[in-house]
Amino acid sequence: MSERIQFLLSENDIPKQWYNILPDLPVQLPPPLHPVTLEPVTPDFLSVLFPMALIQQEVSTDRYIDIPEPVRDIYRLWRPTPLLRARRLEKALDTPAHIYYKYEGVSPTGSHKPNTAVAQAFYNKAEGVQALTTETGAGQWGSALAFAANVFDLDLEVYMVKVSYQQKPYRRVLMEIYGAQVYPSPTDRTEYGRKILAEDPDNPGSLGIAISEAVEAAATSNGAKKYSLGSVLNHVLLHQSVIGLEAIKQMDLAGEYPDVVIGCVGGGSNFAGLAFPFLYYNLREGKSTRFVAVEPQAAPTLTRGVYTFDYGDTARMAPLMKMHTLGHAFMPPPIHAGGLRYHGMAPTVSALVEAGYIEPRAVPQRATFEAAVLFARAEGIVPAPESAHAVRAAIDEALDAKAKGEERVILFNLSGHGHFDLSAYDQYLKGELQDYAYPEDEIRRAIEELPKVQV
Numbered sequence: 332m333s334e335r336i337q338f339l340l341s342e343n344d345i346p347k348q349w350y351n352i353l354p355d356l357p358v359q360l361p362p363p364l365h366p367v368t369l370e371p372v373t374p375d376f377l378s379v380l381f382p383m384a385l386i387q388q389e390v391s392t393d394r395y396i397d398i399p400e401p402v403r404d405i406y407r408l409w410r411p412t413p414l415l416r417a418r419r420l421e422k423a424l425d426t427p428a429h430i431y432y433k434y435e436g437v438s439p440t441g442s443h444k445p446n447t448a449v450a451q452a453f454y455n456k457a458e459g460v461q462a463l464t465t466e467t468g469a470g471q472w473g474s475a476l477a478f479a480a481n482v483f484d485l486d487l488e489v490y491m492v493k494v495s496y497q498q499k500p501y502r503r504v505l506m507e508i509y510g511a512q513v514y515p516s517p518t519d520r521t522e523y524g525r526k527i528l529a530e531d532p533d534n535p536g537s538l539g540i541a542i543s544e545a546v547e548a549a550a551t552s553n554g555a556k557k558y559s560l561g562s563v564l565n566h567v568l569l570h571q572s573v574i575g576l577e578a579i580k581q582m583d584l585a586g587e588y589p590d591v592v593i594g595c596v597g598g599g600s601n602f603a604g605l606a607f608p609f610l611y612y613n614l615r616e617g618k619s620t621r622f623v624a625v626e627p628q629a630a631p632t633l634t635r636g637v638y639t640f641d642y643g644d645t646a647r648m649a650p651l652m653k654m655h656t657l658g659h660a661f662m663p664p665p666i667h668a669g670g671l672r673y674h675g676m677a678p679t680v681s682a683l684v685e686a687g688y689i690e691p692r693a694v695p696q697r698a699t700f701e702a703a704v705l706f707a708r709a710e711g712i713v714p715a716p717e718s719a720h721a722v723r724a725a726i727d728e729a730l731d732a733k734a735k736g737e738e739r740v741i742l743f744n745l746s747g748h749g750h751f752d753l754s755a756y757d758q759y760l761k762g763e764l765q766d767y768a769y770p771e772d773e774i775r776r777a778i779e780e781l782p783k784v785q786v
């Protein structure tokens with residue numbers, strides 16, 4: 332028993348309900364604002380982009396929300412995901428800490444993202460939507476939604492950031508295998524894309540531009556197409572709670588409870604998915620687990636951003652949310668963790684950082700690859716560059732526990748594998764990988780462009 336590594340659940344243990352943190356938040360979340368009037372958005376405005384079921388989940392104050400049986404059925408293809416004790420990593424670090432990780436890389440597309448993609452495709456299909464539109468950076472979200480759209484027989488248009496489209500052809504191929512249409516953004520398919528191309532034909536694209544194109548394509552489709560977002564929004568974080576709900580049972584099997592829970596943060600969904608079900612016990616049951624959200628120094632939303640209302644996209648067509656933001660005009664340096672380059676952050680994660688329940692931490696690029704290679708050599712799994720940020724923080728916690736002689740119980744989310752990111756690892760191994768300091772000037776420039784909203 333003492334050397335047990337795997338803590339596995341059976342199909343019947345897949346949660347039947349998602350956990351919604353909104354009723355347990357210790358602080359008030361202000362509503363999203365309309366991008367033109369700056370008044371609170373109405374369900375009517377949102378219904379152009381999202382099906383009603385997801386709009387209701389976005390504002391629901393029910394603590395638990397039933398997972399539809401057809402969604403659970405698809406979850407069965409890879410859930411429950413394993414929880415493992417990283418004993419070989421503990422030995423390599425010679426630490427008294429106990430390190431556990433929840434591995435979401437076993438999903439069909441290799442990350443946690445199908446947990447919400449499948450749910451979103453299901454609700455869109457149920458409301459008669461014919462096609463979805465979305466953006467993707469490195470392609471993790473696009474491939475998850477392509478998988479889900481195929482399962483529920485929906486068409487999918489993916490606006491893929493042009494530089495990724497050119498540099499990362501394999502994720503595009505994966506999306507096309509599932510039947511999605513993939514376009515390098517900026518495209519000439521939307522008014523916003525044409526405007527950008529007219530000013531700058533060689534624009535390499537950005538996540539913000541691609542979001543604007545996908546939103547425009549849905550908004551101008553007369554209801555045939557709806558837009559789908561892979562992170563940030565409350566309903567996305569809700570769907571990801573299956574990660575933490577399973578992990579609670581698995582830590583129980585291990586006979587331990589985490590002292591610290593760690594996840595990387597782009598928009599906040601995999602972190603919240605693991606952390607919020609545990610955070611419930613801090614908020615309601617007097618536990619005192621620490622929660623660490625890890626971001627890149629190159630896109631330091633939580634550690635250097637401002638907590639204010641900002642647009643979700645570069646073109647200022649998406650609603651404004653109160654969140655930590657580097658400004659919608661922020662252009663991050665080209666780090667390999669494409670999923671962590673977004674300017675904003677989930678409003679719930681932001682509010683909980685502001686209230687002191689979550690500790691934000693920023694790490695430089697090379698240190699994350701160093702941690703990822705150490706992890707791969709000990710545990711065998713090659714982490715996604717995004718997940719490597721969580722690995723870095725978990726290792727740092729284990730080393731800190733060693734210095735203090737503590738048997739700290741560490742749980743982190745290994746949000747995905749890095750099999751599509753081997754060229755980044757190649758650069759790291761050749762010593763060609765660059766570190767980017769905090770982009771102070773770019774942050775200052777983008778923050779000056781923040782909307783002046785009276786709260």
Ligand SMILES: *Cc1c(COP(=O)(O)O)cnc(C)c1O
Pocket residue numbers: 441442443444471472561562563595596597598599600601602670671715717718746747748
């Ligand atoms: C997209 C992605 C992330 C970042 O998104 P969050 O919403 O913050 O989870 C992290 N890890 C992997 C593997 C991803 O694909």
